[in-house]
Amino acid sequence: MSKSLPSRADNYSEWYNELVKRADLAENSAVRGCMIIKPYGYSIWEKMQRALDDMFKETGHTNAYFPLFIPKSFLSKEASHVEGFAKECAVVTHYRLKNDPNGGGVIVDPDAKLEEELIVRPTSETVIWSSYKNWIQSYRDLPLLINQWANVVRWEMRTRLFLRTAEFLWQEGHTAHATKQEAIEETEQMLEVYADFAENFMAMPVLKGIKTANERFAGADETYCIEAMMQDGKALQAGTSHFLGQNFAKAFDVKFVNKENQLDYVWGTSWGVSTRLMGALIMAHSDDQGLVLPPKLAPIQVVIVPIYKGEEQLENIKARINPLVKALKKRGVSVKFDFAENQSPGFKFAEYELKGVPVRLAIGNRDMENGTIELARRDTREKTSMPFEGIEDVIVDTLEDIQKNIYQKAFDFRAANTFEVNSWEEFTTKIENGGFLSAHWDGSSETEEKIKELTKATIRCIPLDVKEEAGKCILTGAPSSRRVIFARAY
């Protein structure tokens, strides 16, 4: 194994793949398209889960769990839904194996064919709405605010660790409401939750917006999304929140009696974020030395590396460091004091940089004599020698500063790579370098398709805060009343 990572400039996607493996986040498995999330990667995911779960609970949601398998007939009840997912479903057809009479190990028992095939869920709207039918009778049963943490399977042709895998982990919220207005408010609220999480925990600025009809979730009336910009200028959809209208209520016959004693269909929403956020996190901040993790999501926030000759020096260092470790833990800082003897300090420095540990402290004999300690921050890679006295406060402040700094860096990067373009020529030239292009569009799906064909750029969203502005479509010249955001996307 060569010691350094491929650089982002040389080959961005190779850099990403290598980084995921070297930092021990995930690896490919024996099953095509499915990844193994390794302990270090999973512990980051757990931190994401915890923060998100708290936010869901705060907004009134509770967790539940629905089955992995969906009867085939369920999936076809909502026409556009099945159309959207049919091409990528794993199907269970049998329930038993038997020994091969020809001695070839085990084979599928042809006598154990299921009467109705089961689909491994690509998303759970259908099973969930079939339950909601039984749970909802009156407006008093509403709103129903449920989330589930689960795995789903979408049989993708080409997969990439975290960004697109055949099986992935996610949460999916599914809510039912008495009024359209309330359902829309829920959809928007959850988009805000996602944006809040992305910006304040992941330190990743996101653009909030609405998808065009082409990019809309199969079965939704409106899809809201948050879009982030990766360091190669490509867009990544980081989360979606769907207003489902009454589509699933009608498909599964979910009616309720309202206050006026009239029967009506309920209004639905669904929203989700997945392990793809791991990919976003990696690509948003990391550099050629390895991961750069925001302190709020870093499994290890501070690592302390002793530099010593002989047992005695190590003991002296331990005596000084142990109280600091204790004090930091007390303040909620996760800290690792790595005094393993079988690795050199230099090795540890490189290793913890690769793993994105935000703050590294090094202490050796020199520091012991001078009453100092060296503090290195991962985001800027600056090293400073500091007085040991009072280092605890400095560490806490530095963690906060790193969180802010990497957000700002990502924000500035996005700003520097977002352009208003007003001509087709400008559009086609600029798109080659990536970034977000804010341009006029005539509103038709055909034009959107055409632009995608010609440039590989898609409309990422119509920003929520878009301002009305008369203009001409970048491709057709037809009148347009506002700009939309184009980009090449993951």
Place this chain on the structure above:
RNA sequence: CGGGGUGUAGCGUAGCCCGGUAUCGCGCGUGGUUUGGCACCAAGAGGUCGUAGGUUCGAAUCCUGCCACCCCGACCA
């Protein structure tokens, strides 16, 4: 699913064209010396050369089928 490519130790590879059971590096185990940016030395262990068949006295090497993976398209949270 179309077009191109690759499968040799845990990982990365040489050897293949011109058949004679395998090279080097990393990693791993042991002993010693080290430790302020991925340490060094010594002697080690580890391989049905993707898989099934064929040609041959003899196959990692030549031929055929199959499988897997990678890259480029179509599809996508």
